[in-house]
Each structure stands twice: as C-alpha cells, then as structure tokens.
Amino acid sequence: MLEFLLPLSFLIFCILILSVVWRVNARKYISSGTVASAYDAWTQDKLLERLWGEHIHLGFYASGGGDVDFREAKIQFVHKLVKWSGLDKLPKGSRILDVGCGIGGSSRILAKYYGFNVTGITISPAQVKRARELTPSGINCNFQVMDALDLKFEDGSFDAVWSVEAGAHMNNKTKFADEMLRTLRPGGYLALADWNSRDLRAYPPTFFEKLVLNQLLEQWVHPNFISINEFSNILRTNKYSSGKVISGNWNTYTNPSWYDSIIEGFRRPLVILSLGPLAILKSIREIPTILLMNWAFRKGLMEFGVYKCRG
Template sequence: MNLFYSFFALLVVLLILGIVFYFITARRYQSSDSVANSYDEWTEDGILEFYWGEHIHLGHYGSPPQRKDFITAKLDFVHEMVKWGGLDRLPRGTTLLDVGCGIGGSSRILAQDYGFSVTGVTISPQQVKRAQELTPEGVDANFFVDDAMQLSFPDASFDVVWSVEAGPHMPDKAVFAQELMRVLKPGGILVVADWNQRDERQKPLNFWEKPVMKQLLDQWSHPAFSSIEGFSELLVETGLVEGEVITADWTQATLPSWLDSIWQGIARPQGLVRFGLSGFIKSLREVPTLLLMRLAFGTGLCRFGMFRAVRTNSLEQTSKTVSQQTAQV
C-alpha cells in the first residue's frame, strides 16, 4: 500500500511540474520575430513535419465528417478550398500568392495539380529553406521570406491571393486585410481559411472561455483571433472589395484534426527514437494546447472561417482608396 501511495505521490508531483513547465514555456507573441523563431525551431528539428507532413494546417474530413487518414485529410483540404473558392475554373499560368506558406505543401499542390504560378511567403527563413528543398525542379513554386503585414510586392501583382491559418499571428487584422487585397489585381480572387474566435459583440466570452482563449494565444505566438464577422468587415473596409465577402464555417469538417494530431504521436512511436527524449518532451507539451483547441472549436468559442473576396475592377474606387490611405499616413 505504501508503494501505491508513493507512486501516486510521484504522479501528482510530475503532473504539477508538467503544468508549471507548460505555463513558463509559453511562446507569447512579442513581435514578428517571435513567430519566426517558433517556426524556425519546429522546422529545424523536423518534428512538426514528421507528424503533420508537408501541410501545417488542419484537414478536411467531409460534411458530415468521416474517418480519414490524417495526411489525406490535409491534402483534401487544399482541393476543397480550391473548389470552394472557384479557383478550379481558372486557367493554367494563373499567378497566386500563398501568404503564410509554411514549408510549401499547399503551394506545390496548387502548382502541380492546377498549373498555377505560385509564390509562397513566410516569416520563417527555415521554412523557406525547407520549402525549397521539398520542391522538385520544374514545379512553378518559389518561396521567399516576407512579412504579411508589409508585403514586398507592388499593388495588383497577383491573380489570386491564398492564405491558410496565418491570420492569428497578425497583430493588426486591418493591416493584414489591406495587404491581402492590395496585392490582388483588379478582378482577382482572395481565398482565406482561418481560425476565428466567436464574435464577442454578439456573445461575450464567459468565465471559463477567457482563460482558455488566453492560452490559445499565449502558447502559439498569437496576438489575437479575429471573428468571421469582424474580418469580413475589415476586408470590406479596405474599399477594394467588389460586392460582398463570401464566408463559410468549416468547423465541423476540420474538427477531427485536433485529436488526430495527438493520435499521430501514439500511432507513430518511431518518432520517440528519431527525436529522442527532448523531442518527446517538446511534442508532449503541445498536447494540452491541442486539447484546448478541440474544446474551443467543439463548443463554439472558436470557429474555422472561410473567406472569399474579389478585388474591385473600378480604377476610380481603387484610386480613391489609395488616396485615402496616403492621406491617413
């Protein structure tokens, strides 16, 4: 019996130490450098790529969701997003900017399967390096370090702007929206997929949602989540949107991804050998955040938002918007 109590006491101590470690090692957003450093570290050690593959985003499991292989669901997500955005009707050679491209998984599909001329940008130099390594010669996808808050491309550079799950890292959502629309050609299409918080104007966060949301921000270098309604309004406020912003909620279709991502560590124990004890600890500390993500998206605190907008063809409206922005500066 004493042995049992000793073992139980040891477990309690380890649990307490684990909780303390989780909180003191949070990767709070400080600047774009903190985001870049986080992704550099995950890319250099290869753990994220080992478990998540070339696509550092959620998977699409269908509507209603069905059991799928984790990596297959991620591939399906890209194709579903292409169809939802109407990009499958665009001709080969269409120029596309992938904002927050990670290690280039989506960019390569867009170039290889749809014939687009793709430019991928990320804040992480290591992600750019790895994306270049993974891209076969002859695939029309090029990768550069760039800041989505101040894209280095001229106005009206691309036929399509594409972004998946990059928005939570952006400290000023209005500037992010402006940059996405600015680099689109008149008549060009913006397609964005993002993690969103419930609109607090409609239903404020309650006593348990506030600390959960704080951890979702602090643990993965997120300054804030926008709401679907709020980001749609910011896109319209750029003055560069033709008509209305089309939105959709893909929460249910992507929801299985959170538990599936945890299951990868159990189903593929060879990672323990490949990355050693330090890799195991690094992976294990992400489990609470993944569970909090599943809780948040499963209860409606967070939503997976889809956005589609077309840049106005009106040169008069575009010139007026640019003049207004210049005057504000």
Template structure:
C-alpha cells in the same frame, strides 16, 4: 500480473501527462513581435518534429461533410482541394499567379502548382521555412518561396491573380492591415481566399469566466496576438474598399474538427518518432498536447470557429473603390 501492468501503464500516463503540463506551463510562446513568430517556426522547422507528424501541410485537414474517418495526412491534402473548389480556383487556367501568405514549408503551394498548373509564390517570415520549402520543391515545379512580412509585403500593387492564406491570421497583430495588404497585391478582378482560426464574435456574446483563460492559453502558447471573429474579419476585408460585391464566408468547424485529436493520435500510431527524435523530441511533442486538447474543446463548444473567406477585387480604380461599401454575407 495483468492488473499490475495496467497500474504501471496508468502510472506512466499520469507521469507523462504531468511532465507535459509542467513543460507546457513553463514554456509559453507569448507573442511579442513578428520575431516571436519567426523564431517559433524556425525552431519547429529545424527540429523536424512538426513536419514528421503533420507532413508538408501545416494546417488542419478536411474530413468531409458530414465528417468521416480519414487518413490524417490525406485529410490535409484534401483540404487544399476543397478550399480551391470553394474559392472557384479549380476553374482558373494554368499559369494563374497565386500568392500563398503564410506558406509554411510550402505544402499547399506545391499542390496548387502541381495539380492546377498555377505559378505559386509562398511567403513566410521564417527563413528556415523558406529554406525547407525550397528543398522540398522538385525541379520544374513552378513554386518559389521568399521571406516577407504579410503586413508590409514587398510586391507592388496588382501583382497576383489569386491571394491564398491558411491559418495565418491569428499571428497578425493588425488584422485590418493584413486584409488591406492581401487585397492590395491582388490584380483587379482577382480572388482572395482565406481559411482561418477564429473566435466567437464577442461583440454579440462576450467571453465568460472559463472561456477567457482558455483563450489566453490558446494565444500565449502558439505566438498568437489575437483571433478575429468570422464576422469581424469579413468586415475588415470589406472595409478595404477594394471588394467587388460581397465578402462571402463559411464555417468549416465541423469539417476540420477531427484534426485536433488526430494530431495527438499520430504520436501513438507513429511511435518511430520517439526513436527518430529521442527523449527531448518526445517531451517537445508532449508539450503541445494540452494546447491541442484546448483547441479541440474551444472549437467543439463554439468558442472558436473555422472561418472561410472569399472576395473578388474591384475592377474600378482604387481611388474610387475606396469610397465604395461592400456587403458581408454568410454562405
């Protein structure tokens, strides 16, 4: 009898895996325009599945260096604090104004307002994310959210002390414009801190025969037009002509790598999600598993890297600053 149960369980796994792969291949979310991204995030926010499993912080977690076992949602909150320390933001005074570009439903913005006393503004192109972010923000917390386009922000030049962005870059069709806009709205002397999914610099080592289809799936399934390399995006930040000194980078691939399998494991250890969202929600969740496995593969073998970027805006006038060159260094 036990052996029969094992066979039944294995058969169920095979069937469910097959269903997930069929749905995955049949419903790509290819990037067509910013509306594609907005619609995808609207749907994820409306059904509540992503928030249920990933919490208020729709980004990877930080598991330490070297990585250690950690609660999935705690790792995500820890990432915000690690990024704040790495960027030097923990030394800034209360009242510091911070723009969160690609804020999701506002998890990071609320932590930065709550624990550091910052005045945070989060922007996203998803109206439903803005609505949900406002719902989750308690009265008295200095966090606000609005719909805005990261490639054409509504803010005037020199508006914020800090510009912060986590994992928004892959959705940007024009990475140079993304860098330019973030530097533009920084005040002179302000700090840019970005965390992003990046690919290996294919100018030095082109993608091989198996890497190209893997990358294609990573782009098509989650509405990504392209991934930058750490080196390439660092250069684009420097080329804005608005950087004082150096663009500093770091690679946090090892610190964040456990997030991918942990994301899948949430569906096992939190089976109440099946009751909450029903069979259709289960199929939606199952549909994301192949992409997460491909992400784990890509980051594990070096096809993708988790890049960190830090820059300070020049205090010189913009017209003179645009003639200056800035170095790019690896931290």
C-alpha cells in the same frame, strides 16, 4: 467515446499545467519576430513535418468524422478550398500568392495540380529553406522570407491570393487584409481560411473561457482572435475589395483534425523516437494545447472561418 475523455476537470488541469509549469516557455506573441522564432524552431526540429507531413494546417473530413487518413485530409482541404473559392476557374499559369506558406505544402499542390505560378511567403527563414528543399525541380514555386503586413509586391501583382491559418498570427487584421487585397489584381480571387473566435462582444466569454483563450493565445504566438463576421467586414469595406465577401464556418469538417494530430504520435511512434528524447517531451508539451483547441472549436468558442472575395 472520445467525447468523454475531456471532462471539465481535465481541461482545468491542462490550463493549470500550461499556466504554471510552462509559463517560462510560453510562446507569447510579442512581435512578428516571436512568430518567426517559433516557426523556425518547429521547422528545425522536424517533429511536425515527420508526424503531420508537408501540411501543418487542419484537414477536411467530408462526413465530419475521422474516416480519412490525417495526411490525406490535409490534401483534401487544399482541393476543397480551391473549388469553394473559385480558384479552379483560373487558367494555368495564373500568378498565385500563398501568404503564410509554411514549408510549401499548399503551394506545391497549387502549382502541380492546377498549373499555377506560385509565390509563397513566410516570416520564418527556416520554413523558406525547408520549402525549397522539399520542392522538386519543375514545380513552379518560389519561396521568400517576407512579413505579410509589409508585402514587397506591386499593386495587382497576383491573379489570386491564398492564405491558410496565418491571420491568427497577425496583430493588425486590417493591415493583413489591406496587403493581400492590394497585391490582388482587379477581379482576382482571394481564398482564405483561418482560426477565429466567436463574436466576443456580442457573446462575452465566461471566466473559464477567458482562461482557455488566454492559453490558446500564449502557447502558439497569437496576438488576438477576431470573429468571422469581424474579418468579413474588414474585407468587405477594404478599398481594394469588390465588396462582395462570402464566408463560412468549417468547424464540422475540420474538427477531427485535433484528435488525429495527437493520434498520429501513436500511429507513428518511431518517428518521435527517432528524433530523440527531447522530441518526446516536445510532443507531450503540445497535447494540452491541442486538447484545449479541440474543446474550444467543439463548443463554438473558436470557429474555423473560410472566406472568398474578388478584387
């Protein structure tokens, strides 16, 4: 039934709202500072955390349907990516770098369930502060403010590098890959998941698709999107890479997250109300972009890329 709730006319209406009414409040990418500011704001108002829990990323639905609790699906995503990428083969005590760690949800799972020594980095000072607050003593995680395009670690510092839904915020995807693979020890594991567009050079977007992509870029501080194949080639040809890269498209497993992220507001209305009237407005503000994201991923304009390779 939900498939019929998003006709083309409503999508166009959403785009017009985003373009005209909220133009002055658009979160357009200008620099890494605008990414930091956006995530500081999202973290400090606590709306996303209260609604979605400790994980801001999408969830994993094994059957491709929304038959799993939204928060549990996010936890399952972490475990699925660990197993798919081979990180579960690493011994306890392995050094893991979580690039774009958010408020530390994935880092804590990697430390608690797999016994890893995890360093999480994010461009957002507010996220680091909150990640530290949420991490109990005895969980082997530490969090730092750091730019993913300028990692302050020596070559080969980590046994694995982990990154989920961070690359879309990077204006230089090659540098992003360089820094992750540089800090990975020879033979170490890279596990990465990200939002990608389809190959826009081979399959140019229509006028309507260009409007959609523009909104997805400007509303959530994304400088650009590239395809799964493009980023795979960047990893494959990197001087620090073994050259063997395996990638996949997890659209089917992650797409139910978009509707669930909206439905959570109806499941937990007191969460929004407890944060005051402004939280209600902020919640409504995000809905058109989430619906556009859902449409773009369902139609194949966007793809959920997963990648694994060895250093």
